[in-house]
Amino acid sequence: MSRIIKTNNLQFNYGDKNILKDLSIDMEKGLFYSIIGPNGSGKTTLLKLLANILPSTKKTIYIDNEDIHNITKRNIAKKLSVVPQITNINYEFTVLDIVMMGRSPYISRFGKIDNKDTDIVMKAMEETGVIHLKDNKVTNLSGGELQRVVIARALAQETEIMLLDEPISHLDIGYQYEITELVYKLCRDKGITIINIVHDLNIAMRYSDKILMLKDGKIYRYGQPLDVITKNTIKDVYAIDVEIINHPVLHNQKVIVK
Numbered sequence: 001m002s003r004i005i006k007t008n009n010l011q012f013n014y015g016d017k018n019i020l021k022d023l024s025i026d027m028e029k030g031l032f033y034s035i036i037g038p039n040g041s042g043k044t045t046l047l048k049l050l051a052n053i054l055p056s057t058k059k060t061i062y063i064d065n066e067d068i069h070n071i072t073k074r075n076i077a078k079k080l081s082v083v084p085q086i087t088n089i090n091y092e093f094t095v096l097d098i099v100m101m102g103r104s105p106y107i108s109r110f111g112k113i114d115n116k117d118t119d120i121v122m123k124a125m126e127e128t129g130v131i132h133l134k135d136n137k138v139t140n141l142s143g144g145e146l147q148r149v150v151i152a153r154a155l156a157q158e159t160e161i162m163l164l165d166e167p168i169s170h171l172d173i174g175y176q177y178e179i180t181e182l183v184y185k186l187c188r189d190k191g192i193t194i195i196n197i198v199h200d201l202n203i204a205m206r207y208s209d210k211i212l213m214l215k216d217g218k219i220y221r222y223g224q225p226l227d228v229i230t231k232n233t234i235k236d237v238y239a240i241d242v243e244i245i246n247h248p249v250l251h252n253q254k255v256i257v258k
Contacts, residue, residue, distance in 0.1 A: 002028065002029050003026050003027065003028055003029075003065070004027055004028060004029040004063070004064060004160060004161060004193050005025070005026070005027040005050065005061075005062070005063060005161070005193070005195075006025070006026050006027070006061075006062040006065070007023050007024055007025045007050075007060060007061055007062075008024055008059060008060050008061075008062070009022045009023070009024055009060060010022070010023040010024070010025075010046075010049065010056065010060045010061060011023075011057075011060070012042075012045055012049060012054065012056070018217060019042050019045045019217050020042045020045055020046060020049070020217045020218075021216075021217045021218045022218070023046065023218070023219055024219075025212065025219070025222065027193065027195070027210075028193075029160065029191065029193055030187065030191040030192070030193055031187070031193060031194075031209040031210060032183075032184060032187045032194045032196070032207055032208050032209045032210075033193070033194060033195045033196065033208065033209065033210050033211070033212065034196050034197075034198050034203075034204040034207070034208040034210075034211045034212070035047070035195065035196065035197045035198070035211075035212045035214065036197075036198060036199070036201065036204050036211060036212070036213050036214070036228075036229075037213055037214035037215055037220070037237065038215070038237065038238055041214040041215055041216060041217065042214050042217040043165075043197045043214055044085065044165055044166075044197065046214070047082075047163050047165050047195065047197060049061060050080065050163060050195070051076075051080055051082050051163055052068055052073065052076050052080075053082075056068065056069075063076070063079055063080070063161075064079065064160075074105050075105075077104070077105035077157065077159075078105045078106070078157075078158070078159060079159055079160055079161060080159055080161045080162075080163060081102070081153075081154035081155075081157040081159040081161070081162050081163070082154065082162075082163045082164075082165070083147075083150050083151055083154050083162065083163070083164040083165065083167050084150070084165055085165040085166045085167070085169065085197075089138045089139065089146070090139065091139075092137050092139060093137070093138050094134065094135055094136060094137060094138070095125070095130055095133045095134045095135070095136050095138060095141075095149050095152075096121070096125075096134040096135065097138075098138055098149050098150070098152075098153055099121050099124055099125055099130075099134075099149060099152045099153045099156050100113065100117070100121050100156070101153055102121070102124065102152075102153040102154060102155070102156030102157040102158075103117045103120065103121060103156055103157070105157065106158075120156055120158065121152075121156045122134075124152045124153075124155040124156040125152050127152075127155060127186075128148045128149075128151050128152040128155060128182060129148060129182075130145065130148050130149050130152055133145060133149070143170060143171050143175065144171055144172075144174075144175035144178060144179065147167055147168070147171065147175070147179050148179070148182065150167075151167070151179070151182060151183065151186075155186065159192070160191075160192065160193060161192070161193045161195065162183070162186070162192050162193070162194050162195070163195050164183065164194065164195070164196040164197065165197050166197045166198065166199065167179055167183070167196070168180060168198070168200075168203075169199060176200065176203065177203070180196075180198075180203055180207055183196065184207050201229055201234070201255045202255055204225065204229065205225045205226075205229055205253060205255065208225050209224075210222070210223060210224065210225075211223070211224075211225050211228040211229065212228075213228050213229075213233060213237060215236075215237045220233065220236075220237055221233055225253075226253065229244070229255065230244065231243065231244060234255065242255050242256060243255075243256045244256075
């Protein structure tokens, strides 16, 4: 597989506070990455830097081997889509309106939507299971339905990379697994590189190809799930005692808090 994202000694400060410290990471195309770590460890800051929402210094972030500073905002939007942590949409948009926003990087400044845009949007809604809601107001949707709509918008953006900032944190357990399964399927079926911030360590272990564990703004561990999530790393990073057991049905491993 080829590299799609590289960070080189990436740092970020909020005022005098150092949030991220010397992060050097390589990420390959088409894999499912989870970012874990306690609150305040720099997870969301890292995602915002990758999405160019927060400013980075030159030669610290590369997308497809190109310095992010040399890529226009429109072209970044053609490479990276973002599913935010909390989605509050208070306007009376329909589902179709929201998903069509994913086509913004491709629509001319005159705002003309053509048949290709419509076809892509309809397909994105089909693949995320919200096509039957296309005429509904988003203010009337459940949390799980709204999250699917936001993922459909990201899918309509036709990017190689999808960044997700705790997309399941406010959902019940059923929707948590449903949304993660959906994103995992997009990774496997479409080859989209998924970078997902998640708090549930069992979800991270079950779905990830690789896990990045942050502590105090630094890389604590980065690699295969079973190498990253261990009794010792959880004790050191989260200050809790756990057991790692074999799941009798799924045949993977599961974290149990003592």
